[in-house]
Amino acid sequence: MNFTGPLERVLRVFLDDITAHRYGYDLMKAAKLQSGTLYPMLARLQDQGLVTSEWEADAQPGRPPRKYYKLTGEGARIARTELAQAGLDAPRTVRPTTRPAHGSAR
C-alpha cells in the first residue's frame, strides 16, 4: 500500500469509529479531501479488500440511497499497523541533523 497523506487521513477517520458506516461526503468533510481524491482512493481500498461498501437499505422516500463505506477487519489491522509505522517514522523524518558546534573537537 502506498501510504500517502490523504490515505492516512482517511484511515484515521475510519479508525475513529471502526463500527461506523460512513458515506462519501461525510468522509470528504472529515478527512478534508476533495471528491476526486477520495473516491479513487476508496475504490483502491475496496479492490484491496480493506474497505467494504453497501447501499443504504432504508433510504427515505423521495431520496436516493447513499453508499456507505466501512473498514474490514483486515483493513482495520493494516490501517493500525500503517498508522503506527507512520507515527514511528514521522519523528525520524523531521529530526534535524545534529552538527558539531563550530570549533569543537571531533
Next chain:
Amino acid sequence: MTDERIPGNPHAGPEQSAKDREFYLTTPDGQRFRIDPIPDSQAEQLLAQAGIARRQRRRHAERIGTALITLATRRYPRHARDDRHREFTSELHHILTDSETPRARATLDALLYAADHLRAALATRPRAIKTPAPSSRGASTSTELSSLLTSLIVFTSVLSILAAVTPNHGAGHLIGAAISWVFAAAGVLTSGLILQRAAIRLLGHRTRDPR
C-alpha cells in the same frame, strides 16, 4: 425617555409610534419611506414563488452537477460506471438538500463535488495516451519529400485546370483538365494521409480503453 429604535435601523427616531415603526423606514439622512404591509394572500404567493425559485435553482444545480458527473463517469471502466454514477448523483442530491448547510453553500459544495470528479477523471486520462516514439531522421526526410511531391502535383494540377477553363482552348485541354482533376484529388488524399501520419507521430494516439 425610552429609546424606541427600530431593530436594524439605529437611525429611526423615538418620535415614531408603534404603528409607524412597523411600516416606515427612516434613512440615515432623515428621509422616511412608507413600507406598505404585504397582504396575507400576497405574502403566501410570494413565499410560494420564492420556494419555486429556490427549487428551480436547486434543480439547475443538480442538473449541472449530474452532467459533470456523467462526463466524469464516462471515463470510468464500463463495469463500474453505472454504480459510480448512481453513487455520485445520489451524494450530489444529498449535498444539495442538506438542511444543516445554507443553501448557497450547499449549491457551491455540490457543484465543487461534481466538478472535482471531472477534474480527477480528466487528470488520470492522459496516462492512457501513448508516448510517441522519437521519429528517425530518415522517416522525417521521406515525409518532407512526399509532402513536397504532393504540393508540386497539386500546384501543377491547379495550373492545368486554370489553363483549361480559359476561353479559346480546344477539347484537348478538357482532357488535360480531367486528368489534372484526378491528380489534384489524389494529391489532396495523399497529403491528408501524410498529415494524419505526421499528427500521430507528433501527438501520439489515444488508446481505446478496452475495459
